[in-house]
Amino acid sequence: MIGAEVRLRAAPKPGVALAVPVPAGGVRAARWAPLAAGFAAGLGEQRDCATPEGRVLLLGAGQPQRGAEWEAVGAAAVRAAGPLKRLALMAHGLPPEAAVALATGAALAAWHPHEAPLRRLDLVVDNPAAVAPLWARAEAAVQGALFTRELTALPGNVLHPAAFAARLEELADHGIRVDVLGEKRLRRLGAGALLAVGAGARHGPRLAVLRWRGQFAVPPVAFIGKGITFDTGGISIKPAEGMERMTSDMAGAAACAGAMLALALRNSPAPAVAVLAIAENSMGAESYRPGDVLRTMSGRTVEVVDTDAEGRLVLADALHYAASQFQPQAMLDLATLTGAMVTALGSHRAGIFTNNAALQAQAAAAGEQVGEALWPMPIGTRHREDLASAIADLKQCCSGALLPDASHAAAFLREFAGDTPWAHLDIAGVRLDEKGLPTGFGARLLDRLVELFFEHPDRH
Amino acid sequence: MPEIAFVKPAMPKHGALVLPIAEDGVPAGLHAALDKACGGAISRALEAASFKGRKGQSATIWAPVEGIARVVAIGLGKAGEISTETAEAAGGATYALVAKERDATVAAEGLPAPLAAAFALGLLLKSYRFDRYRTTEKEDDKPKLEKVSFATDAATACKNAWAPLRAIAEGVFIARDLVSEPPNVLHPVEMAERCKPLEKLGLTIEILGPKEMKKLGMGALLGVAQGSAVEPRMVVMQWLGASGGTSAAAKKKPAQKPVAFIGKGVTFDTGGISIKPAGGMEDMKWDMAGAGTVIGLMAALAGRKAKVDAVGLVGLVENMPSGTAQRPGDVVKTASGQTVEVINTDAEGRLVLCDVMHYAQARFDPRFMVDLATLTGAIIIALGHEHAGMFSNDDTLAQQLSAAGKPVAEAVWRMPLGEAYDKQLKSEIADMKNVGGRPGGSITAAQFIQRFVDKGRPWAHLDIAGVAWSSKDLPTAPKGATAFGVRLLDRLVADHYEG
Numbered sequence: 001m002i003g004a005e006v007r008l009r010a011a012p013k014p015g016v017a018l019a020v021p022v023p024a025g026g027v028r029a030a031r032w033a034p035l036a037a038g039f040a041a042g043l044g045e046q047r048d049c050a051t052p053e054g055r056v057l058l059l060g061a062g063q064p065q066r067g068a069e070w071e072a073v074g075a076a077a078v079r080a081a082g083p084l085k086r087l088a089l090m091a092h093g094l095p096p097e098a099a100v101a102l103a104t105g106a107a108l109a110a111w112h113p114h115e116a117p118l119r120r121l122d123l124v125v126d127n128p129a130a131v132a133p134l135w136a137r138a139e140a141a142v143q144g145a146l147f148t149r150e151l152t153a154l155p156g157n158v159l160h161p162a163a164f165a166a167r168l169e170e171l172a173d174h175g176i177r178v179d180v181l182g183e184k185r186l187r188r189l190g191a192g193a194l195l196a197v198g199a200g201a202r203h204g205p206r207l208a209v210l211r212w213r214g215q216f217a218v219p220p221v222a223f224i225g226k227g228i229t230f231d232t233g234g235i236s237i238k239p240a241e242g243m244e245r246m247t248s249d250m251a252g253a254a255a256c257a258g259a260m261l262a263l264a265l266r267n268s269p270a271p272a273v274a275v276l277a278i279a280e281n282s283m284g285a286e287s288y289r290p291g292d293v294l295r296t297m298s299g300r301t302v303e304v305v306d307t308d309a310e311g312r313l314v315l316a317d318a319l320h321y322a323a324s325q326f327q328p329q330a331m332l333d334l335a336t337l338t339g340a341m342v343t344a345l346g347s348h349r350a351g352i353f354t355n356n357a358a359l360q361a362q363a364a365a366a367g368e369q370v371g372e373a374l375w376p377m378p379i380g381t382r383h384r385e386d387l388a389s390a391i392a393d394l395k396q397c398c399s400g401a402l403l404p405d406a407s408h409a410a411a412f413l414r415e416f417a418g419d420t421p422w423a424h425l426d427i428a429g430v431r432l433d434e435k436g437l438p439t440g441f442g443a444r445l446l447d448r449l450v451e452l453f454f455e456h457p458d459r460h
Numbered sequence: 461m462p463e464i465a466f467v468k469p470a471m472p473k474h475g476a477l478v479l480p481i482a483e484d485g486v487p488a489g490l491h492a493a494l495d496k497a498c499g500g501a502i503s504r505a506l507e508a509a510s511f512k513g514r515k516g517q518s519a520t521i522w523a524p525v526e527g528i529a530r531v532v533a534i535g536l537g538k539a540g541e542i543s544t545e546t547a548e549a550a551g552g553a554t555y556a557l558v559a560k561e562r563d564a565t566v567a568a569e570g571l572p573a574p575l576a577a578a579f580a581l582g583l584l585l586k587s588y589r590f591d592r593y594r595t596t597e598k599e600d601d602k603p604k605l606e607k608v609s610f611a612t613d614a615a616t617a618c619k620n621a622w623a624p625l626r627a628i629a630e631g632v633f634i635a636r637d638l639v640s641e642p643p644n645v646l647h648p649v650e651m652a653e654r655c656k657p658l659e660k661l662g663l664t665i666e667i668l669g670p671k672e673m674k675k676l677g678m679g680a681l682l683g684v685a686q687g688s689a690v691e692p693r694m695v696v697m698q699w700l701g702a703s704g705g706t707s708a709a710a711k712k713k714p715a716q717k718p719v720a721f722i723g724k725g726v727t728f729d730t731g732g733i734s735i736k737p738a739g740g741m742e743d744m745k746w747d748m749a750g751a752g753t754v755i756g757l758m759a760a761l762a763g764r765k766a767k768v769d770a771v772g773l774v775g776l777v778e779n780m781p782s783g784t785a786q787r788p789g790d791v792v793k794t795a796s797g798q799t800v801e802v803i804n805t806d807a808e809g810r811l812v813l814c815d816v817m818h819y820a821q822a823r824f825d826p827r828f829m830v831d832l833a834t835l836t837g838a839i840i841i842a843l844g845h846e847h848a849g850m851f852s853n854d855d856t857l858a859q860q861l862s863a864a865g866k867p868v869a870e871a872v873w874r875m876p877l878g879e880a881y882d883k884q885l886k887s888e889i890a891d892m893k894n895v896g897g898r899p900g901g902s903i904t905a906a907q908f909i910q911r912f913v914d915k916g917r918p919w920a921h922l923d924i925a926g927v928a929w930s931s932k933d934l935p936t937a938p939k940g941a942t943a944f945g946v947r948l949l950d951r952l953v954a955d956h957y958e959g
Binding site for chain 1: 837838840841842845847876880881884898899902926
């Protein structure tokens with residue numbers, strides 16, 4: 001269990017601080033009416049009251065409709081409560097979905113990598129037994145997201161490729177089959193791109209393959225993650241300023257792993273695999289260079305232009321591996337891939353690029369439900385043309401200023417997706433929140449995507 | 461501009477003969493006649509050149525019979541699948557192959573009138589050349605094409621299809637000329653003057669100077685202009701095509717609310733005190749492409765007598781660093797009353813647009829408003845050079861624009877807006893900052909502009925920084941100014957706002 005534990009209760013325990021969401025239009029229960037006199041109940045408003053039963057925190061909730069809006073109220077409750085060990089959330093009178101979203105938001109907001117005092121959340125509902133199955137599903141997703149955050153928060157010296165692989169092996173406890181392919185096997189597979197990117201670091205690259213069987217005898221849905229445990233940029237070294245944030249350059253792989261954990265925890269019937277390309281992009285005598293030509297696992301050759309565009313290289317091998325080994329129904333890759341994405345969409349939406357409009361719509365719908373918003377971005381003819389190389393099958397990127405590098409990267413990746421329905425999520429702008437803490441973006445989105453579109457019994 | 465004519469089929473006596481050929485097409489008309497006249501040599505030559513009529517294919521056969529200097533075969537792709545876009549691209553490709561002849565005849569007997577006209581449009585658009593500052597170019601190096609005759613049995617239908625396209629091409633050329641002009645020649649005063657001749661087309665032109673703008677409270681636009689030696693201008697162009705033209709009665713009581721187009725016209729953008737790096741700064745002469753496009757569009761609408769009431773407004777300034785220039789930290793008051801903290805003087809386009817847009821809405825209460833601006837480098841990083849970025853508060857208008865762009869090869873890609881982005885503009889001293897930081901740079905620019913759009917007014921902002929100028933030849937434009945937006949917005953009007 002990561003983060004605060006959520007328990008369902010029928011009544012608040014006296015003495016425990018109680019957060020009461022107040023929707024626009026006033027409190028639901030007469031009990032709080034005296035406290036709420038004159039309380040406007042707009043989203044974000046709060047009133048802290050001392051009562052004989054204990055502290056009561058009134059929270060303006062506005063008019064929440066969707067789950068993501070109830071989550072925001074739950075998160076506000078935790079923030080308003082301050083450093084407590086235990087907090088109760090009043091959800092009497094709320095529909096079970098809203099109550100669960102409230103707790104989800106609270107549990108996600110309660111997490112912090114090293115200073116999270118909140119250990120216990122009481123979700124106070126009319127009928128705990130009726131809410132319990134819904135919460136179990138939601139809790140799985142929360143655990144997946146928090147696992148993603150924990151991994152992403154770890155510094156580069158702690159979570160190096162070997163350590164990352166070891167952390168993933170722990171997922172076997174939840175019924176996930178974990179295979180970690182080391183350099184020897186990668187060489188046999190011809191994973192020239194992943195091997196080159198990882199060559200400069202003390203800990204060599206890995207390809208981690210996670211498998212969840214589910215119950216349906218159908219091809220799996222595949223998650224492919226970029227797992228650069230630290231990205232110096234390599235020979236094309238990054239400027240010093242802000243380089244410390246490159247510890248989170250494995251957030252894509254972490255999100256895929258988190259989604260697998262969520263599927264396992266809620267015993268999803270849908271089979272799924274995650275293929276995670278893990279490497280440290282460092283500098284050394286073995287480092288790959290601009291100008292190098294690499295032979296990828298697919299056989300295609302790639303001219304390296306910038307060693308700091310390493311994510312698309314490791315993904316090229318991971319995508320090919322996933323497509324050729326598993327013939328998946330659909331492939332989604334998640335990667336903190338480009339600075340261009342940050343310039344394009346900022347930190348409020350991730351970009352989605354695809355070769356399949358239906359998959360794009362499904363992923364976007366799942367994202368809206370969990371508050372992880374996507375925006376479609378183009379792969380144009382010109383973007384692919386720009387990658388023409390004089391010496392290899394294609395260039396990895398272009399050099400110069402004002403380049404549409406996110407689209408170039410997507411055009412590059414598409415070459416390795418083959419005919420499989422594929423979507424690429426560039427999460428560079430959304431992996432960290434405004435405080436620099438990992439968001440876990442993607443884990444819940446993938447889990448919801450599977451729940452919405454890959455668990456229909458017709459898929460048997 | 462080569463003259464375009466539609467004539468009865470007759471074998472040309474000189475110049476080039478152009479054969480538009482579909483895949484598996486059977487030679488007919490002039491093609492068949494010529495082939496027969498030279499004993500099947502045309503067919504043999506095309507076979508030898510592996511010419512199959514595929515899209516993008518071409519072949520040149522030199523002097524097959526006396527009089528005809530060259531025969532140019534141009535591929536159209538599969539018969540039955542030929543779109544106007546394909547015909548335009550084929551016309552564009554043809555131009556380069558016949559430019560050195562004085563005249564060319566296109567064997568267009570097999571092309572329906574809309575495709576023949578589209579072929580002509582593509583050819584004409586590709587023939588654009590801005591050479592008024594070349595004094596030493598050798599005669600041999602110059603294109604010579606003066607006349608292109610389309611041989612067709614449907615000359616009347618072709619002429620009818622061609623008339624509006626010719627007006628659109630003229631609008632495109634006006635825009636390209638303005639965008640290509642160097643910044644010492646085309647400053648705000650000169651650019652405004654160049655709008656006046658458009659009165660001949662039936663447009664009403666008003667030019668406002670700093671005195672009027674001051675009275676209107678346009679502190680944002682004037683702040684950008686104050687560093688330059690040249691005064692700013694705002695040009696208001698009206699076309700009353702639905703209300704019966706330029707009569708006083710029509711002007712007084714138009715039959716409908718107009719549609720409005722607003723253009724950013726920074727005739728040169730040094731960045732001001734927040735000066736740009738030297739490399740590539742010469743490109744900043746085309747920072748008035750939004751305004752140039754709006755002027756070209758208004759000329760196109762008037763030229764083809766579009767049945768719409770439309771207004772075009774452009775804000776013309778030069779952004780210079782000097783002792784009188786605006787500084788980072790300045791707070792300016794816009795015409796709307798809202799105040800802006802100027803963080804970066806190089807984010808000047810939005811400061812110009814906001815005042816012009818406010819004026820346009822207050823005076824004309826338009827049905828919708830589209831603004832065009834080479835606004836951000838961020839949009840180039842986001843989308844590249846194939847799509848303009850489109851931001852809109854109205855799904856219908858956004859869909860109409862997306863649909864209008866496809867057939868004229870001026871594609872737009874919708875980008876998001878949202879409260880979270882808007883928050884990035886928060887200022888400690890004024891109502892807003894003029895920049896929102898690097899993340900989502902073109903989105904925050906659009907959010908800034910949206911703050912000046914009246915509630916409920918359909919609006920779209922087209923960030924054309926990546927598409928106004930092309931570093932390489934395009935199917936229907938030589939490298940340089942593209943006039944992106946003239947055809948897109950003309951098409952938008954034609955599809956949805958006429959009649």
